[in-house]
Amino acid sequence: MKKYPLGEFEEIVLLTVGVLYDEAYGVAIKDEIEKRLERRVSVGALQAALRRMETKGYLSARQGEATRTRGGKRKKYFTITALGKRALEHSKEVRLGLWNDIPGLALDL
Numbered sequence: 001m002k003k004y005p006l007g008e009f010e011e012i013v014l015l016t017v018g019v020l021y022d023e024a025y026g027v028a029i030k031d032e033i034e035k036r037l038e039r040r041v042s043v044g045a046l047q048a049a050l051r052r053m054e055t056k057g058y059l060s061a062r063q064g065e066a067t068r069t070r071g072g073k074r075k076k077y078f079t080i081t082a083l084g085k086r087a088l089e090h091s092k093e094v095r096l097g098l099w100n101d102i103p104g105l106a107l108d109l
Contacts, residue, residue, distance in 0.1 A: 004087035005056070011091055012037065013049045014058060017078045018088075025064070025075040026050070050078060058084030 006014070016032050017024040029050075030041050053059045064075035080088070 004090045006087050006091055010049050010053055013046065014053060014080060014084055014088055017059065018080050024078045057081055058087055
């Protein structure tokens with residue numbers, strides 16, 4: 001089992017939560033990923049990833065205030081936890097290690 005199990009999409013979501021900081025809620029996360037990656041994101045896939053990462057302890061959530069424009073519904077805001085930060089750092093180290101270990105000639109095409 002991996003030290004910090006984190007799939008590619010989960011990593012993107014976690015990084016996006018960090019980018020959005022205090023404004024990281026479902027629709028904002030979806031919009032930011034689609035804008036930056038030029039890739040469609042289904043609401044279901046995003047919600048599943050957010051739940052998984054909450055369960056893993058990588059994210060914490062808090063409820064925002066109910067608003068009239070949302071019909072009284074409250075937004076659920078996400079924040080990266082200390083464990084989530086460690087998972088991201090581990091992922092970054094692994095990726096950088098791989099990049100650094102590629103012989104220069106291997107990329108000379």
